[in-house]
Amino acid sequence: MDLFSLPRLGVVVPPENPTAEPEFNQLLGSLLNVYASRFPVTPGKSLRAMLETYNRVLPDTLGAFGGMELDAAVVACSASHYLLDPEGDHALCEELSARAGFPVRSSTQAILAACAALGVTRLTLVSPYQPWLTDTSRAFWERAGLKVDGVVTVPAARHPDRQDHYDPYRVTTRAITERLREHRLPDGSALLFTGTGMGTLAALTELAREDASRPLLSSNLASAWWALRTAGRGAGAAHPLLRRLEDRTA
Numbered sequence: 001m002d003l004f005s006l007p008r009l010g011v012v013v014p015p016e017n018p019t020a021e022p023e024f025n026q027l028l029g030s031l032l033n034v035y036a037s038r039f040p041v042t043p044g045k046s047l048r049a050m051l052e053t054y055n056r057v058l059p060d061t062l063g064a065f066g067g068m069e070l071d072a073a074v075v076a077c078s079a080s081h082y083l084l085d086p087e088g089d090h091a092l093c094e095e096l097s098a099r100a101g102f103p104v105r106s107s108t109q110a111i112l113a114a115c116a117a118l119g120v121t122r123l124t125l126v127s128p129y130q131p132w133l134t135d136t137s138r139a140f141w142e143r144a145g146l147k148v149d150g151v152v153t154v155p156a157a158r159h160p161d162r163q164d165h166y167d168p169y170r171v172t173t174r175a176i177t178e179r180l181r182e183h184r185l186p187d188g189s190a191l192l193f194t195g196t197g198m199g200t201l202a203a204l205t206e207l208a209r210e211d212a213s214r215p216l217l218s219s220n221l222a223s224a225w226w227a228l229r230t231a232g233r234g235a236g237a238a239h240p241l242l243r244r245l246e247d248r249t250a
Contacts, residue, residue, distance in 0.1 A: 006033045007231040010065050010073035011223075012058065015041050017197045018169055020076040020220060026201060027224040029237040032071075037064045039077070047130065054080040055092075062096060062104065071231035073104045074223040076196040079129065081108040082136045086144040103230050107196055107219040110226035112144055117249035118215050120190040125151045126176065128168035128198045137194050149189040154179045154198070168197035176203040190215035196223075204241055221245060 009032045013020045024034045039061050042050045054061075054077055062073060073096075075081070081089045089108055096104040105113070114120075123146050127134040131153075138148050155164035156171050176193075180203075185191065191207065191214060193200045200218045207216055225245050228235055235246040 003033070006031070007071040007233070008032070008069065009034050009227045009231060010062070010068075010070040011036050012039065012061050012073065012075045012077070013037075013196065014039050014054070014077050016169060017076070019199045020196045023196075023199070023201055023220040024076075024224055024227075027221060027239040027242045028228065028232075029239060031232050031235070031237055032227060035065065035068065035070070037061050047133070048083075051077075051080040051083055055083065058092075059096065059099065062100060070100070070102050072102055072227050073100065074110065074227055075104070075106040076220065076223060078107045078111075078137070078195050078219045079133060081106045082133065082140045086112065086140060105223070105226055105230075107223045108140065111192065111217060111219065111222040113226055114217055114222040114245065114249065115146065115190070118190070120146070120215055120217075122147045122149050122186070122189045123192045124149050124185055124189045126154060126180070126191060126193045127151055128154045128156070128166060128171045128195055130166045134194075141192075149186045150183070152179050152183050168195045171198045173199065173202040173206075176200070177206060180207075185214070190217060193218035196220050201239070201241065208241060208244060215248065216241070217245075225249070 011024055011034055013036055015038045021036050039054045042053050089106055093105050093109050123141055141148055154171050154176055156167040157165040196219045204216050221241055224242055235243050
């Protein structure tokens with residue numbers, strides 16, 4: 001296969017995110033070529049101010065692909081879109097698509113599309129975020145019409161005698177699996193790993209082996225699924241997790 005004949009997927013990511021591109025490449029294999037544009041660095045800003053900046057500069061960051069002909073693009077930053085209500089998030093994606101001339105979706109909109117295709121109406125969230133952002137995430141999904149059965153928080157470091165430290169980029173697979181084992185997951189509730197910066201593929205693979213029936217989603221997995229459906233040519237060479245999701249939504 002000619003490498004450069006593959007469809008092109010643009011991915012917009014935060015500057016420090018080390019996870020999105022590797023997971024997209026793992027999930028999509030040789031089905032799509034993945035190209036990244038990064039949000040600007042925002043030194044000195046609080047987390048909320050940084051996320052608000054991302055929303056404000058998103059059109060310019062997407063425009064940084066210049067004249068490259070993309071077949072689709074994903075905004076791989078869930079946290080900034082949690083600050084928008086689901087309707088505003090959808091409207092922004094439609095506006096970006098019209099301006100760019102190709103389909104653009106946020107990871108949050110990709111998750112909603114996957115939930116609709118799966119018939120999912122209930123979620124259990126696995127969140128690496130600070131408590132206020134976890135609450136914002138929960139409110140987003142509930143405003144979208146989904147019932148949130150519960151939240152499993154995964155701090156990057158756990159301190160029995162002081163406040164936990166939250167950093168999605170430093171969460172380990174071991175931390176994820178240990179936290180999940182501490183919780184009884186409700187039957188019939190899909191498991192959603194929030195955020196594009198927390199590495200989830202190893203944990204999701206283990207969960208898929210242990211529970212074949214439970215719907216499993218992450219921001220990157222749902223985004224790769226949407227991209228494959230939008231711009232791809234079949235799922236044969238995709239990662240097993242993506243084939244699992246594609247089979248369930250076919």
